Amino acid sequence: MIDDVAEGGGVCAGVEQHVGGRPDLAELVGSSVVAVDTASGQPHVVLTFDDGPEPGGTDLVLSALAEARATATFFVLLSRTRRHPSLLADVVAGGHEVALHGPDHRRLTHLHPDTVAVRTADARRELEDVTGRSVRWFRPPYGAQSPATWRAVATAGLTPVMWSISCHDWRDVTDDERLEQIGAMDRPGAVVLAHDGFATLVDGVDDGPRPNLDRGAFVRSLLEICTAKGLSGCSLETALQTGRAVHRVWLDQTNPNHECG
Numbered sequence: 001m002i003d004d005v006a007e008g009g010g011v012c013a014g015v016e017q018h019v020g021g022r023p024d025l026a027e028l029v030g031s032s033v034v035a036v037d038t039a040s041g042q043p044h045v046v047l048t049f050d051d052g053p054e055p056g057g058t059d060l061v062l063s064a065l066a067e068a069r070a071t072a073t074f075f076v077l078l079s080r081t082r083r084h085p086s087l088l089a090d091v092v093a094g095g096h097e098v099a100l101h102g103p104d105h106r107r108l109t110h111l112h113p114d115t116v117a118v119r120t121a122d123a124r125r126e127l128e129d130v131t132g133r134s135v136r137w138f139r140p141p142y143g144a145q146s147p148a149t150w151r152a153v154a155t156a157g158l159t160p161v162m163w164s165i166s167c168h169d170w171r172d173v174t175d176d177e178r179l180e181q182i183g184a185m186d187r188p189g190a191v192v193l194a195h196d197g198f199a200t201l202v203d204g205v206d207d208g209p210r211p212n213l214d215r216g217a218f219v220r221s222l223l224e225i226c227t228a229k230g231l232s233g234c235s236l237e238t239a240l241q242t243g244r245a246v247h248r249v250w251l252d253q254t255n256p257n258h259e260c261g
């Protein structure tokens with residue numbers, strides 16, 4: 001089933017090679033969650049949103065999720081949570097899972113591993129203090145991860161979560177193109193990469209102009225496709241209540257798929 005999930009979502013060039021993992025790889029260097037084995041029968045698709053919280057993004061995504069009674073995992077930036085604490089509180093109040101994307105959006109593979117270990121551990125503590133929840137998951141900006149940064153993140157007590165389907169919603173492409181991989185899904189278990197914000201100079205990076213899209217309308221379209229397929233969107237923690245995490249060794253320092261994640 002897991003390899004089939006990968007085939008359904010393998011359009012994201014440069015990421016495809018990482019997808020289709022086995023569930024027995026959790027201890028290997030570079031091991032990251034990329035999908036969920038839903039053999040128990042729950043038709044879950046894991047929805048993940050990166051780079052928030054952001055006014056005009058997170059609030060719209062939360063409304064769309066609430067309308068569909070769906071949950072998601074939000075990989076937040078502390079450069080955002082400090083500026084928009086009420087939006088982070090709204091994420092928690094909505095029953096969603098909060099995970100860490102980083103203190104900012106700088107590429108970890110450009111930093112010293114000791115620096116990565118300290119800043120990631122500090123960020124985890126800050127996020128747990130603010131939310132009152134334990135934080136388990138981490139997604140490195142751009143999906144960029146080396147053996148050294150993976151070990152640093154593991155030292156901070158976090159497990160990397162990558163993705164098996166990308167919505168390309170950080171690019172100025174059509175919604176049809178953004179939903180192409182969602183439309184190709186033919187079974188549950190994928191981890192879907194989407195965004196409720198767009199990293200900018202305040203997050204320590206310059207990735208060009210933000211894409212032009214209504215994130216609320218986009219998420220509604222995404223959820224409608226999932227519903228039509230009999231799939232239900234949920235957070236990773238919810239999916240793992242009945243499913244099992246599927247790991248893949250993901251070591252990608254340059255991320256040939258440009259700015260994924």
Ligand SMILES: [Zn+2]
Binds near residue numbers: 101141142260
């Ligand atoms: Zn990101």
